[in-house]
Amino acid sequence: MLSLATTVTGLLCLGTLIAAQSPTGNQTNTNTNTNTITGLPASLYVDNAPDHLRPYVIRQYATAQSTVLRGEVFRFYITGPSSNNAFTLVTVNAPQNAVLNVLPHIHERHFENFYNYKGRFQLWAQGEDNTTQETRVLTQGDFGAVVRNSTHTFQMMDPDSQMGGAIVPGGFEAVFFAIGKNRSSTTHTPYDPHFASETYPLGSSNSTMSGEQSFDVYNQPQFTPRRDALNGTAPANTTWHDGPNALAPFGQPYFIANGFGPKFINNETGYQIIQPLVTAEQSGDLNFTTSTISLSTTPENVTIPTWQIRETVALQVLEGMLWVQIAEYDVAVMTVGDVALVPGGVQFRYWTETWFAKMMVLCQGSNGVDSQLIARGGSYDAVVFPNEWV
Structure with missing residues (x-):
C-alpha cells in the first residue's frame, strides 16, 4: 500500500497524472465562464447531452432527452454522439410495477450494466452458455452485469425506484427514441405520479418488440422468470448480501451486492476506496471499466493531481458532493446524480470538501482512473476509510 504523499508530481505513466495543483481559490461554480481553449463552448453545463464529443456537466433530473416508455422515464445523461460512441449512461425512474417492466430479451452487441440508485428492482439474467437462471432483488448500491447474449428482464418493486448504468458501446438510446415518447416537465419530477395508478400489460406495450432487432433487441419468449427468490436471491445456494x-469470468452475467465485492484503497492524495464493478477482464473486446470510488477530504498539506486520460471518462456522484475542474472551465460543484463527461486528452481533477463522497467512474479503455488507482493502491477489507491519516 502506498504511503500518503504530500505532493504528487512526475507520475507520467501514459500521461495520466500530469501535475499536482491546489484546490485553493477554486470554490466557485458559475455558468458564465468564458473558456480560452479553442473550440470549447463557453458553458460547461448542458440540459441535454450534446450531439458531439465535448466536456460537459449535466444535472440529475435534467431534461436529458427524457423518454417515456411503459410508465418509466428514461434520462440519457451520456449518449452515443456525446461520447463518440464510447458508452451510453441512462437512469430510469418508475413506480412499483405488478408485472415485468420489459419482455425477456438479449443484446448481441451491447453490455448492459444495472445499478440501483434507490428503491428496489428485481433483475433476472441467464448467460448464453449457462443453464442456470439467476435473479437478485437489488437495493441501493447493488449492481448487475448483463453481458452480451444474456437473456434478462427486470421489474420495479418500490414506489420510488431509480435504476440505470452504462450500456456499452454507446448509441443504444436509439431504441428508446424509436419506441418511446418525448417527455418534458417544467418541474423535472422524477416521473409522472399518474404512472403509479396505471397498469402496463406486457403484450400490448411491447407489441413493437419484433421490430427492434435492428436496435440489437431480440425477444426471448421462451424465458420464464423464476419466482423462488429467498432473501433477495435465487438459486438458493447463491451468495448475496451475506458474503463476498x-x-x-468473461462472458458470464453476474451480480455484486453493495459493499460485498472486491475493494482497494489508494492513499496518494487522501483516501480513495475503489470497488470495481467491471474490469478489463469482464469487458473484453468492449474495452471499458466501471467502479465506485469513495473519497475522503484532502489533507491540508496535500495537493490534488491533474489527470489526463487518453480515452473518455465519466463521473457520476452517488453520495455527498464532488468538485470537478475540467480544462480551463471554472470548478463545477456536483451533487448526487450529477454527471461529468471528460473526452480523452482533456485535463481534469476532482476532489470533495464534504467528509465523505462517493462517485461512479466509467472509463473507456483499460487504463482509466479506477484502474490506475487500483494499480497504485492495495487491497482493502472495509467500505470506509481509516480514522487517521497514514
Whole structure:
C-alpha cells in the first residue's frame, strides 16, 4: 500500500497524472465562464447531452432527452454522439410495477450494466452458455452485469425506484427514441405520479418488440422468470448480501451486492476506496471499466493531481458532493446524480470538501482512473476509510 504523499508530481505513466495543483481559490461554480481553449463552448453545463464529443456537466433530473416508455422515464445523461460512441449512461425512474417492466430479451452487441440508485428492482439474467437462471432483488448500491447474449428482464418493486448504468458501446438510446415518447416537465419530477395508478400489460406495450432487432433487441419468449427468490436471491445456494461477491469470468452475467465485492484503497492524495464493478477482464473486446470510488477530504498539506486520460471518462456522484475542474472551465460543484463527461486528452481533477463522497467512474479503455488507482493502491477489507491519516 502506498504511503500518503504530500505532493504528487512526475507520475507520467501514459500521461495520466500530469501535475499536482491546489484546490485553493477554486470554490466557485458559475455558468458564465468564458473558456480560452479553442473550440470549447463557453458553458460547461448542458440540459441535454450534446450531439458531439465535448466536456460537459449535466444535472440529475435534467431534461436529458427524457423518454417515456411503459410508465418509466428514461434520462440519457451520456449518449452515443456525446461520447463518440464510447458508452451510453441512462437512469430510469418508475413506480412499483405488478408485472415485468420489459419482455425477456438479449443484446448481441451491447453490455448492459444495472445499478440501483434507490428503491428496489428485481433483475433476472441467464448467460448464453449457462443453464442456470439467476435473479437478485437489488437495493441501493447493488449492481448487475448483463453481458452480451444474456437473456434478462427486470421489474420495479418500490414506489420510488431509480435504476440505470452504462450500456456499452454507446448509441443504444436509439431504441428508446424509436419506441418511446418525448417527455418534458417544467418541474423535472422524477416521473409522472399518474404512472403509479396505471397498469402496463406486457403484450400490448411491447407489441413493437419484433421490430427492434435492428436496435440489437431480440425477444426471448421462451424465458420464464423464476419466482423462488429467498432473501433477495435465487438459486438458493447463491451468495448475496451475506458474503463476498466475485466478478465473473468473461462472458458470464453476474451480480455484486453493495459493499460485498472486491475493494482497494489508494492513499496518494487522501483516501480513495475503489470497488470495481467491471474490469478489463469482464469487458473484453468492449474495452471499458466501471467502479465506485469513495473519497475522503484532502489533507491540508496535500495537493490534488491533474489527470489526463487518453480515452473518455465519466463521473457520476452517488453520495455527498464532488468538485470537478475540467480544462480551463471554472470548478463545477456536483451533487448526487450529477454527471461529468471528460473526452480523452482533456485535463481534469476532482476532489470533495464534504467528509465523505462517493462517485461512479466509467472509463473507456483499460487504463482509466479506477484502474490506475487500483494499480497504485492495495487491497482493502472495509467500505470506509481509516480514522487517521497514514
